[in-house]
Amino acid sequence: MKLKKKEKKRNKESFIGVISITNQGYAFVNIENFKKDIFVPKNKINRSLDGDLVKIKLCKKNKKFKIHGEVIKIVKRKNTKFIGILYFCKFQKYGTVIVNSGKIYLEIIISIKQLKNYKENDKVLVKIISWPKKLKNPLGKIIKTFGPFGEYDSEFFSLLEKYKIPFNFSKEAESEAKEILSKKFIDLKNRKDMRNVNTFTIDPLNAKDFDDALSVKKLKSGFWEIGIHISDVSHYIKEDGILDKEAFSRSTSIYFIGKVVPMLPKVLSDDLCSLLPKKDKLSFSFIFNMNEKGNILKSWLGKTIIRSNKKFTYNEVQKIIEEKKGYFHEEINTLFILSNILLEKRLKNGSINIEKDEIRFDLDRKKNPISIYLEKNQDAHRLIEEFMLLTNKKISEFVNKNLEKKKSNRLYIYRVHDVPDTEKILLLKKIIEPLGYLLDIKNIKKSINNLLAKIKGKPEQNMIENLILRSMSKAKYSINNIGHYGLSFIYYTHFTSPIRRYSDIIAHRLLYYYLKVKNLKKCKLKSISYYENQSEYCSFKERIAIDLEREFIKFMQVKFLRKFLGKKFYGIITGFTNWSVYIDLLLFQTEGMIRFCNIKEDNYTFNTENYSMIGKNKKNIHFIGDKIKVKLIDANLEKKQIILDWIGKI
Structure with missing residues (x-):
């Protein structure tokens, strides 16, 4: 009797929580001190929208849910x-x-x-x-x-609005940028002059901002002086100034197909700070002597002035590597050989080597996609990547160790990557086993690298690479160094892209401070919480930028595929929900969806035990990785969704 009275009393009470509405229309409300979320039927949502703060009352029990509720008031809209x-x-x-x-x-x-x-x-x-x-x-x-x-600009500007990203800079920030440009003054007293050393940049064809340059100087047989020169953005952007605050607010440049939303005004990102050829430029440099075995014999860190001789594209450098001739061919070939040695060492040390192909588009004058293709990671890309990784690693090591090679306890911003979640790794193992691939849980890194080598060039490569990435933790910025699991680096930072990443500006400022102030006791830095908050914010803005870029790519993919409605394609099963199956169209590396209820050959359901879909009548089983023939029946631009029709297993 007492329990019934208590239940009746509780049913009369109201509770406040955030409502989460499912794609099927019903909802759940999260209420503090309740063990489970409260189920709310479709007809009891009462004008509430996903994410709203609502007041609910509990209703009588039904057969499916012991407790369910009804929204009686919208306390606060998440969005208006x-x-x-x-x-x-x-x-x-x-x-x-x-x-x-x-x-x-x-x-x-x-x-x-x-x-x-x-x-x-x-x-x-x-x-x-x-x-x-x-x-x-x-x-x-x-x-x-x-x-x-459906137009390019409409989607571009509406996405910026959705993610609350400003396109234009404030008048005050633009004014400060122009003032910096007009007053540019080069003080060579505390800079190493590197203008007479062969130096060049290597970037994509359409790049406008050049963060990094490489210099190469032959010393004697088998020995080279190599310089990694990074734009000295922090020299121009003064901490806590108007421009600095706006750059921090943006935190990262965002790269769309055909457009960029820069972190810094273009007079700085594309001109003053950019390491353009034939111009004197200020940089922060890591210069080291390296032998033919890829060993660093000695190194130097500090401010420099450089003058790039040449602006290379990746394709130009790739051609020089392959043909072993051309402008700076000896220097480029040397860097290529050394980068391969660095890569080999990194992989031997346990670094996971995922080289995903990048989706690229050719656009017409109105920026409509006219073709879609995959850009593979070539030797020229790996050359740059290995020397940037080396620089980021060595700089964070320098900050962490004093002259006696002991821990320095200096405050710094790190790029950290935690160990993967065990459940996600076990799920990955479970998914790939029906495809004939094994994963050794005791030696995950080596096993993943072996898996990546086995799937290379196979239809399921893109799908499995995505599954591996999803099983990994997300890299982030932090002042608490836990190392970088994926790279197998004990120390790692982001230092090499200050034009487009605010985290790198923080890294530059702290490093320069430590170079100037040798005695740690004399350091007058801001609080630990200040730098941790900056790190967390940079991580937050990075995730937003990634989501935004992906959503725009999906829009362009869907727009391109509209011209193929009714056509048949081959695909690979990439995942399931309780109601649908997802297919990766191999020709476009684009994911589409088929609802189980629309598959005519059988009544399919999702089997969570072996991660497959099973037919109720014919008992056909389909796993992730199975090759399927499908028909494109809709490309919904508004939802950025591709709807397919099931034809059958190949």
Whole structure:
């Protein structure tokens, strides 16, 4: 009896929590001190939207859920502004903005007065101004338009709005940047002059900002002086200035297909700070003598002035490596040989070697995708990568060790990578075994490298590489060094890209401070919490940039595939949910979806025990990695979703 009274009393109480709405329409509310989230049926959500803070009351038990709830009040909206597509209701005195993004589907009513300034099918930013009880849909006000739905610029600017990324710099920041450019002054007193040493940059064809350059000088047979020169951005960007605060707020440049949102104004990123050829440039350099075995004999760190002789593209350097002739061919060939030695040492030490192909597009004048292809990692890319890895490693080692090679206890910003989650590794093992691949849990790194070598060039390569990446922890910035698991480095930082990463500016400032102040007791740095907060923020902004770049790539993929509607393709199963199967289209390296209910050959369900889909009637089983023939039936630009039709196993 007491239990029943307690239950009745609890059912009369109300509770506040955040609602999470599923793709199927029902929801769960997370409430503090409750062991499980409270289930909310579709008809009890009562105008709440995913992420809203809501008040719920508990309802009577039902057969499926012991406790379920009903939303009785929206305490606080997570968002009141949404991005959607404007439609006119021809026979009504209003328009509607349809928001169909992720877990949110809304039809927001717009008064006829507003429609005069906008065009049908515009992608717009709309704000909910009220939601009268008598109306099924909320009333809204259009704040701005991004342009016609489906166009490059419309998607570009709407994504920036969605992720709250500013495109233009503030007037104050632009003004400060122009002032820095006009007052550029080169003080050579504390800089090593490297202008007479052969120096060059190696970058993508369309690159405009050049962070790093390499210099090569032959000393005697088998010995070389190599310089890694990084743009001295921190010389120009003064800490706590207007420009510094805005650069920190952005924290990273964001690279779209055909466009860049820079961390610094272009007068700095593309001009003053960029290591352009035939111009005197300030840099922060790591210079070392290396023998033919790839051993560093001595090294120097400090500020320099350089003058790049040549701006190479990766393709130009690749041609020089292959043909062993051309401008600076001896220097480039030497760097190539040494980079291979560095790579071999790194892999021997346990570094995981994932070289994913990059998706690239050819665009027409209106920036519509006209072709899609994969860019492979060539020798020229690996050359640059190995020397940048070496620099980042050696600089963090220098900060950590004093002259006696003992731990220095200096504060620094590290690029850290934790060990992988055991459950994720076991799941990876479970998924790849039906494909004939094994994973040794006792020696994960070596086993993963062996797996990567075995799948190279095979149809399942992209799929398995993605599974490996998902099983790994996410790299981040921190002042607490735990090492870098993936690279097998005890010490690692990001130092080599200060034009496009604020973390590198922090690394430059701290390193220069330690070079100037030899006695640790005299250091007058900001608080530990200050640098940890900066590290966490840089990690946060990096994740946003990655998500944004991926979403834009998906938009371009879907847009390109619209011209192939009705065509048949080969694909590989890459994953399952309880309701659907995901297929990677091999020709485009693009993932599409098929709902189980739309597969005509059988009634399929997801089997979690062996990570497969199994047919109820014919008992056919399909695993991740199985090759499938499919038909492209829809390419939804709004949802950035590719819908396929199942034809059958190959």
